[in-house]
Amino acid sequence: MLSPATEAELSEIVAGATGPLRVMGGGTRAIGQAVLGEAVSVAGLRGVALYEPGALTIVARAGTPLAEIEAVLAAEGQRLPFEPMDHRVLLGTTGAPTIGGVVAANVSGPRRIQAGAARDSLIGLRFVDGRGTVIKNGGRVMKNVTGYDLVKLMAGSWGTLGILSEVAFKVLPAPAAAACLVITGLSDARAVAAMAAALGSPFEVNGAAHLPDAGQTLLRIEGFATSVAYRAEQLAKLLAPYGVVKVITDAAQVAALWRDLRDVKAFAGRVGDVWRVSIKPSDAPAMAARIGGEVMFDLGGGLIWALVPVGTDLRAQLGDFKGHATLIRADAATRARIATFQPEAPALAAIAAALRAQFDPRGILNPGLMTS
Amino acid sequence: MDMPSPDTRILSRKSRIVERLAAALPKAAVIHDDAEVRAYECDALTAYRCPPLAVVLPSSTQEVAIALQICHAEGVPVVPRGSGTSLAGGALPTADSVILGVSRMNRVLETDYDNRFIRVQTGRTNLSVTGAVEQDDFFYAPDPSSQLACAIAGNIAMNSGGAHCLKYGVTTNNLLGVTMVTMAGEILEIGGAHMDAGGYDLLGVICGSEGQLGVVTEATLRILPKPEGARPVLMGFDANEVAGACVSDIIKAGVLPVAIEFMDRPCIEATEAFAKAGYPMCEALLIVEVEGSPAEIDEQLALIKQIAQTHNPVALREAQSEDEAKRIWLGRKSAFGAMGQINDYMCLDGTIPVSSLPYVLRRIGEMSKEYGLGVANVFHAGDGNMHPLILFDANKPGDLELCEAFGADILKLCVEVGGCLTGEHGVGIEKRDLMSVQFAPEDLEAQMRVKDVFDPDWLLNPAKVFPLATSQSRRQRDFAA
Numbered sequence: 001m002l003s004p005a006t007e008a009e010l011s012e013i014v015a016g017a018t019g020p021l022r023v024m025g026g027g028t029r030a031i032g033q034a035v036l037g038e039a040v041s042v043a044g045l046r047g048v049a050l051y052e053p054g055a056l057t058i059v060a061r062a063g064t065p066l067a068e069i070e071a072v073l074a075a076e077g078q079r080l081p082f083e084p085m086d087h088r089v090l091l092g093t094t095g096a097p098t099i100g101g102v103v104a105a106n107v108s109g110p111r112r113i114q115a116g117a118a119r120d121s122l123i124g125l126r127f128v129d130g131r132g133t134v135i136k137n138g139g140r141v142m143k144n145v146t147g148y149d150l151v152k153l154m155a156g157s158w159g160t161l162g163i164l165s166e167v168a169f170k171v172l173p174a175p176a177a178a179a180c181l182v183i184t185g186l187s188d189a190r191a192v193a194a195m196a197a198a199l200g201s202p203f204e205v206n207g208a209a210h211l212p213d214a215g216q217t218l219l220r221i222e223g224f225a226t227s228v229a230y231r232a233e234q235l236a237k238l239l240a241p242y243g244v245v246k247v248i249t250d251a252a253q254v255a256a257l258w259r260d261l262r263d264v265k266a267f268a269g270r271v272g273d274v275w276r277v278s279i280k281p282s283d284a285p286a287m288a289a290r291i292g293g294e295v296m297f298d299l300g301g302g303l304i305w306a307l308v309p310v311g312t313d314l315r316a317q318l319g320d321f322k323g324h325a326t327l328i329r330a331d332a333a334t335r336a337r338i339a340t341f342q343p344e345a346p347a348l349a350a351i352a353a354a355l356r357a358q359f360d361p362r363g364i365l366n367p368g369l370m371t372s
Numbered sequence: 373m374d375m376p377s378p379d380t381r382i383l384s385r386k387s388r389i390v391e392r393l394a395a396a397l398p399k400a401a402v403i404h405d406d407a408e409v410r411a412y413e414c415d416a417l418t419a420y421r422c423p424p425l426a427v428v429l430p431s432s433t434q435e436v437a438i439a440l441q442i443c444h445a446e447g448v449p450v451v452p453r454g455s456g457t458s459l460a461g462g463a464l465p466t467a468d469s470v471i472l473g474v475s476r477m478n479r480v481l482e483t484d485y486d487n488r489f490i491r492v493q494t495g496r497t498n499l500s501v502t503g504a505v506e507q508d509d510f511f512y513a514p515d516p517s518s519q520l521a522c523a524i525a526g527n528i529a530m531n532s533g534g535a536h537c538l539k540y541g542v543t544t545n546n547l548l549g550v551t552m553v554t555m556a557g558e559i560l561e562i563g564g565a566h567m568d569a570g571g572y573d574l575l576g577v578i579c580g581s582e583g584q585l586g587v588v589t590e591a592t593l594r595i596l597p598k599p600e601g602a603r604p605v606l607m608g609f610d611a612n613e614v615a616g617a618c619v620s621d622i623i624k625a626g627v628l629p630v631a632i633e634f635m636d637r638p639c640i641e642a643t644e645a646f647a648k649a650g651y652p653m654c655e656a657l658l659i660v661e662v663e664g665s666p667a668e669i670d671e672q673l674a675l676i677k678q679i680a681q682t683h684n685p686v687a688l689r690e691a692q693s694e695d696e697a698k699r700i701w702l703g704r705k706s707a708f709g710a711m712g713q714i715n716d717y718m719c720l721d722g723t724i725p726v727s728s729l730p731y732v733l734r735r736i737g738e739m740s741k742e743y744g745l746g747v748a749n750v751f752h753a754g755d756g757n758m759h760p761l762i763l764f765d766a767n768k769p770g771d772l773e774l775c776e777a778f779g780a781d782i783l784k785l786c787v788e789v790g791g792c793l794t795g796e797h798g799v800g801i802e803k804r805d806l807m808s809v810q811f812a813p814e815d816l817e818a819q820m821r822v823k824d825v826f827d828p829d830w831l832l833n834p835a836k837v838f839p840l841a842t843s844q845s846r847r848q849r850d851f852a853a
Contacts, residue, residue, distance in 0.1 A: 054620030055726040055756065077626055112567070119573060120545045135818045136811070141723040143542065143757040143795035145531045145580050146803070146810055147837065148819040152544065152576020161572075173626035196486040202509075202600045227668045234665075280565040282486050302487075302567045324570035342570040347560055351825060352572050358821040370571070 001039040007126065007134060007165040013040060014163065015132025020367050023159030025063065025101030028086075028093040031328055032158075032340035035366050042100050045165055048072055050140065056171050057123065057140050062100025062164040069099050079174040081121050083109030089263035090274060091329055100164040106156030109262035110220070113199065113299045114206040119155035121169045127154060127162035130360025135162065142170040153355070159366045161359040175222035179232045180248040180257055183217045183239060186210070188285035188297070191217040194242040195300040196281065201238055203231040209261050210297035212288070217242075220258055266296060267307045273330040275314045277304040279323035290318055313338050341370055373420055373461070373776075373801050376835050376847065378468035382425065382448055389446050389470075390426050396438050401476075403427040412453065412471045416518075417461040417802060419772060424451065424465035429473045433551055433559060433589040436472065440587065441557030443470055449831050450555065452583035454523030455497065459719055460800025462530060462582050462836060472587060474525045480504045481590065489548055489565050491592045494525035498532075501593060510595045513540035516796065517708070528588050531580030533796035538754035539630045539663075540596070542796065544579040549592035552578060552585075555827040565592055577822060582798050583833045585826040599663035602630065604700045605673050607680045608654035608687035612636060615656035616729035618683045619753045622660065623726075625679055627672055632754035633659040633704050636733065639711070639748035639761070640703070646710030649703035652687035658753065659704055707750045708761070715746070715763035718775050722786030723795035726756045735785055736760055743778040745771075757795035758786070784809050799837045807839055816842055 001024075004010040014021065020037030027041075045061040048069065052058075053076040060069055066084065073079050084107040086097060101107075103125065108117035115121070124138030137150035154161060183194060191210040198205045198219050207220030219239075221231045228249075236245040248254055260266070267274050272293070279287055284301030293308040308314055311334050315325050324342030327335065344352065352370070356363070382389070390404040403409055404426040414421040425448070428439045443450050449469040456463050456473075465471050477493035478500075484490070485508060492501060498519040501512040515534035516522055522532070528550065533542040540546070549563030562578065563569040578585055609615040619632055635643070635657045644651050651657060662672040673690055680688055691697035703710075711717045724732050733749060740747045746763040760782055764775035783793045783803065787810045793803045807816060816838055823830065823846075830846045 052725060052727055053624050056623055057725070076624070106568075106573070116541065116545055117568065119576060120541060129818065133814050133818075136815050137818070139790070139792050139810075141725060141756050141791050141795070143533055143537065143723045143752070143755045144792045145533075145542075145796055145798055146792040146794050147799065147807060147816070148822055149531065149544065149577055149580045150818060150822070152573045152579075153822070155576070156573055173623075173628055176626065193486075200485055200488065200510075200597050202597045224668070224671055226671055227664065230665060230667060278566045278568045278570075280487050282484075299567060322564060323566040324568075326570070344571045345561070347558060348562065348571060348574065351560075351574065354825040355572060355822065358825060359818070 001041055003041050003044045005044040007045060007128070010042065010045065010163060010165055011128045011132045011134050014128050014130065017364055020364050023163050023366050025098035025104065026065065026095045028088045028091070028095050028097045029101055029105050030091070030093065032369050033335050034332065035369055037367065040163065042163060042165065043098065049166065053078060057142065057168065058171055059140055059166065059168040060099050061166050062098060064099050065096040066099055066102060067096065073171055074174065077174050078171045080169060081111065081115035081172045082118050083111040083262055084118065085109045086263050089265050089268050092269065099167055103155050103164055103167050104157065104159050110207040110209060110258055110298055113208060113302065114204065115172070119152050121171070122151050122155055122167060123170050124168035125151055125154055125164055126166040127164045129162040130362055130365050134165070138168065140168045158369050160356060160370050161365070163365065177225040177228040178220065178222040178251055178254040179228050180254045181219040181232060181235055181239065182246045182248065183243045185215050186217050186242060188212060188288050190242060191297070192281060192284050192301040194239055195219065197238060198235055199300050201235065203235050205235070207258055208300040210301070211266070213294055218257070218261070220254065261298065264296065264305050267305065270307060271310065272307045273310055273312055273334060274328045275306045275308060276326045276328050277306060277323065278302065279304065279321065283322070287321065310334065315342065374840060375422065375466055375801065376840065378466055382468040385446070386425055389448055392442050392446070393426065393428060393439060396442060397428065397430065397435055401429050401431065401435060403429070412456070412465060412473070415456040415458040415461060415463040417459055417464065417800065420461055420464050420801065422465050422467055424469050424471045425467065427471040427473060429476050431476050433553060436553045436587055436589050437557045437559055439472055440553055440555055444556050444831065447829070447831065449834050451833050452525070452529065452587045454495065454526030454529070455521050457518040457522040458526060458530065458798065458800055460794070460798045460802040462526070462798050462800040464801055466835060474523065474587070474589060477589060484565065485510065487565055488595055489592050490595050491590060492524060494528065494588050494591050495523050498522050498524060498527055505595050506598070509598045511598050512593055512595055513546055514543045524591055525588055528579050528591060529581065529583045530796070530798035533757065535631045535633060535752060538632065539628055544576060546594045547575060547579055547591060548594055550575060550578060550588045551590035552588045554586045555829065555832045560586070563592065582800065582837050584823055584837060585832070600665045601669060602661055602663045603669045603673065603691050604659050604661040604697055605676060605690045606687065606700045607658045607660070607685045608652040609656045609683060610654055610686050612656045612733045613730035614683050615658055616726070618658065618680055620726060621679045622676055623754065625675060627662070627675055629660045629754065630663050631659070631661045632752070634749070634751050634753035635704065635707065636749040638746060639707055639750045642714055642748060643703040643707045643710040646713055647703050647706040649699050651703050654686045659700055704750070711748055711761045711763065716766040717761040717763050718779055720758065720760045720762070720779050720782055721794045721797040722783045722791055723755070723757045724786050724789050724791035726753065728789040728791070729753070732785060732789060736782055739778060739781055743774060745775055745778055756791065780806055801836055804837060805839045807837070808842070820846060
């Protein structure tokens with residue numbers, strides 16, 4: 001495995017590569033077909049380069065462990081807004097997730113519904129393209145429209161357009177208090193309606209999930225203590241027509257509950273493949289019925305996690321729908337047979353291929369990862 | 373600011389090009405009369421003007437596609453235009469270009485409160501998007517100061533911000549999907565009502581690409597429930613440094629105000645004379661606004677005032693009524709108008725790390741003396757997006773050039789302290805030739821490669837964003853018609 005210690009070394013490795021490269025951060029989010037190629041790990045590019053709590057900005061080298069970033073932020077009462085999922089729980093992987101991996105996979109969690117995904121908080125980055133050229137885009141300030149936004153393009157490109165060396169984020173204050181409202185026994189349709197009512201209220205709900213098998217619909221609010229108490233009360237009133245609303249106010253309990261939801265812990269260690277289906281929230285009940293297997297709703301219904309029998313081609317089973325389905329967990333044989341990402345419309349696929357050819361003309365960066 | 377000389381081969385084919393457009397589109401959609409095209413000779417960067425070859429005002433995505441197919445076949449540059457409010461010259465034509473304006477496409481196509489989005493044609497103005505949903509207590513968050521006039525098309529092209537983006541983000545954070553027509557006339561659907569688009573984030577790179585990758589004709593926008601209420605507090609300080617430190621302390625304390633606005637003494641004096649908002653005379657003034665229920669607002673403002681007190685404010689005034697809140701905002705909102713009363717001005721838009729605020733303001737003051745031109749500073753302090761207004765006399769020979777040189781020096785200073793040339797206005801022609809101050813040649817090359825993918829012939833808004841010398845070889849390929 002190649003382990004550059006600096007961006008310059010990374011650049012030399014890519015420029016001098018004679019065959020495909022398998023790009024690695026912490027190696028905890030390996031999805032899709034196995035990439036054949038020499039492994040390049042950015043774990044050696046490590047450390048927080050700049051953190052200004054008063055400006056809500058942090059800059060770190062791509063190989064910095066996510067845990068280190070979170071600890072540095074927590075010490076100042078701040079956090080990453082997008083609540084990145086820890087894939088180790090669901091995928092059974094080991095190792096330390098890196099901040100570069102979070103960006104490469106555009107990882108987010110339940111708070112995505114209010115605070116956006118990783119790409120929404122990402123304000124700058126540096127990367128090495130397929131030629132070995134070091135390129136920077138964005139910067140360390142949160143309002144920046146100078147030139148094209150390659151920051152967004154790189155987020156979620158899974159190392160196929162370049163290898164990240166440094167990333168910069170806008171961060172937010174961590175809340176002083178949190179509460180979780182729980183309604184039990186709702187049908188999928190009623191649950192989605194209840195979540196829509198909550199998300200359409202001014203009470204700043206930043207988590208909205210529904211667990212059909214547990215029979216629970218969950219809503220999270222965070223903020224100053226008096227504010228959380230007030231909003232919980234208002235929301236409970238608003239949601240009274242849907243059933244009895246129980247309010248959990250114990251901070252540790254609320255945190256643990258949403259961490260498990262974020263990490264899809266309910267499907268961890270169980271037999272079956274796991275899919276992530278992104279849709280319009282109100283389509284969720286019908287979509288869940290079409291999936292048939294065990295499901296969990298996040299993002300108010302906009303995201304369905306599905307546990308289906310091993311080898312199921314869920315995409316083929318669903319047929320045409322508005323949104324996309326991603327195969328997150330399956331055995332090697334299934335991953336080799338079924339495309340990981342939703343195939344794009346031909347015109348968009350052509351643009352994606354042309355972008356790859358521009359940024360990685362030799363096709364050596366994680367070849368096939370996004371196109372299999 | 374130079375623009376490339378028009379291609380005489382295109383100018384000589386004007387009648388043929390206009391005929392083809394007129395034959396394929398409704399009669400009222402094509403404007404080519406010399407007097408009529410003059411209405412499109414500039415945008416809000418009025419110092420630069422050039423009538424276009426022709427103007428096309430389509431009524432549908434299909435008509436946009438037809439117009440682009442013809443221009444593509446004829447090798448004619450196309451300059452997309454929303455409402456023409458760009459301060460950066462983003463919609464400035466060249467004599468050999470066709471203006472493609474989406475102003476007639478202003479309908480709401482779909483409103484969905486359950487899924488919290490609205491789908492509109494992009495000629496619709498920013499404020500009228502909120503106007504379409506506010507009766508149901510929703511709003512569209514990005515609020516550029518030109519929101520009464522500016523179009524969603526331009527907001528997407530420039531990735532517009534506003535005063536409230538500290539909390540709600542900018543256009544790119546509120547854009548879910550687009551219908552876009554490429555220069556070749558192909559209609560693309562990207563994203564939609566679902567939250568994440570699959571594949572590469574094309575939506576993210578289209579937003580802010582200044583009309584150089586395609587013409588966005590429809591947009592799916594995120595709408596949000598209106599907060600229960602909002603209330604500002606006004607505070608005055610006897611030094612810029614102190615106001616800057618106060619901003620930093622407020623943010624560090626865990627409060628996330630929806631807006632933090634900053635005005636310096638020259639700006640306070642000018643707006644006070646103009647709007648009589650009752651501002652205290654001091655070196656620096658902050659307006660901090662928070663949202664929520666009355667009790668939530670009380671709690672946040674109490675904390676903010678407590679922090680402000682530690683910085684010995686010379687004034688500290690919380691709005692006690694709707695009327696007082698309006699008065700607090702009155703001066704800020706009329707700042708540009710006030711400056712316009714006393715002088716011509718150029719509005720800059722650099723962003724700096726908030727920690728560099730005192731240093732940057734001091735340097736701007738020093739440069740102001742060196743150049744002999746006054747500057748007033750008004751800006752979004754929470755996110756470091758500055759709007760220095762340089763005062764000059766447009767009728768005095770050489771003053772515009774002097775002002776531009778001063779502006780360039782301020783923007784270089786923004787980059788030097790770790791910031792950027794433009795926070796929300798865009799590069800356009802205004803900052804085009806400064807791009808090499810912020811970016812290395814390979815950084816610009818990577819961006820231009822994206823344009824190569826979407827518009828290989830470099831016909832869409834070609835002389836913008838990149839320094840002319842840098843983009844020259846791409847722009848000057850030969851188009852045999």
